[in-house]
Amino acid sequence: MSNFIKLGPCPHCGSRDNRAEYINGYWCFGCSKFERKNDTQNLRDRVYGTQQTVADGNLSINVTNKIPQKAMQWLLKYDIRQDEIDKYNIGWEPDMNILVLIQNSNYWQGRNFGFGNAKYRSNGIKPLTIYGESDILILVEDVLSAIKIARTHKYCASPLLGSSLSKHAESQLVKQYKHIYVWLDRDKASNAVYIRNRLRSLGVTSRAIISALDPKEYDKQTITEIVND
Numbered sequence: 001m002s003n004f005i006k007l008g009p010c011p012h013c014g015s016r017d018n019r020a021e022y023i024n025g026y027w028c029f030g031c032s033k034f035e036r037k038n039d040t041q042n043l044r045d046r047v048y049g050t051q052q053t054v055a056d057g058n059l060s061i062n063v064t065n066k067i068p069q070k071a072m073q074w075l076l077k078y079d080i081r082q083d084e085i086d087k088y089n090i091g092w093e094p095d096m097n098i099l100v101l102i103q104n105s106n107y108w109q110g111r112n113f114g115f116g117n118a119k120y121r122s123n124g125i126k127p128l129t130i131y132g133e134s135d136i137l138i139l140v141e142d143v144l145s146a147i148k149i150a151r152t153h154k155y156c157a158s159p160l161l162g163s164s165l166s167k168h169a170e171s172q173l174v175k176q177y178k179h180i181y182v183w184l185d186r187d188k189a190s191n192a193v194y195i196r197n198r199l200r201s202l203g204v205t206s207r208a209i210i211s212a213l214d215p216k217e218y219d220k221q222t223i224t225e226i227v228n229d
Contacts, residue, residue, distance in 0.1 A: 007019065007020055007021075007126075007162075007164070007166070008021060008164075009164075010028040010030060010031060010033065012028060012031050012033045013028060013030045013031035013033070015028065015030040015031075015167070018030035018031075018166075018167070024036060024037055025037050061093050061095075061096070061098075061100065061103070061108055062093060062094070062095065063091035063092065063093055063100050063103065064091055064092050064093075064094065065086075065091050065092070066092060067085070067090070067091065067092045067099065068092060068113075070113055071092060071099040071111070071113055074099065074111065074113075075090070075099075075144075078144050078148070078216045078217070079148075079219065080144060080147060084147055084151075088101075088102075088131070088143070088147060089103065091103075093110060096112075096114050096121070097112070097113045097114030097115075098110035098111065098112055098113065098114065098121055099111040099113060101142075101143040101144070102127070102129065102143050102159070102161070104127055106124045106125050106127065107122070107123070107124030107125055107126055107127050108122060108123060108124060109121070109122035109143070109161055110122070122161070126160075126161050126162070126166070126169075128158065128168075128169045128172055128173070129146075129158060129159065130156050130157070130158050131143075131146040131147055131149070131150035131156060131157045131158070131159070132146075132149070132150025132151075132152075132153070132155065132156035132157060133156055134153075134154060134155045134156040135177070135178070135179060136154070136155045136156070136177075136179045136180075136181065137155070137156050137157065137158060137173065137176075137177045137179065137180045137181070138155050138156070138157045138158075138180075138181045138182075138183050138209075138215075138227070139157070139158055139160055139165065139180065139181070139182045139183065139184075139195065140157050140158070140159055140160065140183050140184065140215050141159065141160055141161075141162065141163055141184050141185055141188065141214070142159055142161070142214075142216065143159045143161075144216040145157065145159065145183070145214060145215035145216040146158065146159040147216075148215055148216050148218065148219075148220070148223060149183075149215060149223055151220050152220050152223055152224050154224060154227075155181075155227060158173070160184075163184055163185075163188040163191045164191065164195075165195050165198070170198065170199075170202070174199065174202045174203070174204050177204065178204060178205055179204070179205045179206075180199050180204050180205075180206050181196075181206060181207050181208075181209055181227065182195045182196050182199075182206065182207070182208045182209065183208075183209040183211070183215050183227075184208075185214045186210060186211065186212065186213075186214075189208070189210050192208040192209070192210070193208045195208075196208040209226060209227065211226055
């Protein structure tokens, strides 16, 4: 099996996120179905990539706290402060020109400032990470949105690092939280509604929050107003 690309829905067993895509094919961890890509699709994925987040083969990356100006300007665009950069261990990978937003021994994801058109690059198994403390958890797509929501001190947030909630993460969260809201980017509103309905079916109080901009675009007061609306 070649390099991992992403997790997605399986057309065979109906799973939303158990089917792993690799350069040369697909493997579902739920039903164990393997499908090989045809030569045309394989070539297309190698040349153009299949999504905005690209998986890399190396988990051992060298991260420094010396973040260059172009990456700092991107963080400042969303009003991410230096104390938050330090607190959440945001750093710079100089060889690949990646601003690493989240990293542990099994996973990393970062904003790409280097080669290619992919906005984000990542590798490994997505972690379940909670930012802040509250009885109300808000699921968001990205790390910066989670940081901005945690800043309110009214809600905690978990970045899905995408737009789907894995069954494993779902089972963990429903044990810990009775109130889980879903606030994804506007173009993923249907995903938010699907996750909300799943959570409700499991006995969790849930709602989908739809806004004009991504959560990371808003300040603390506006986030509170949108959530309380």
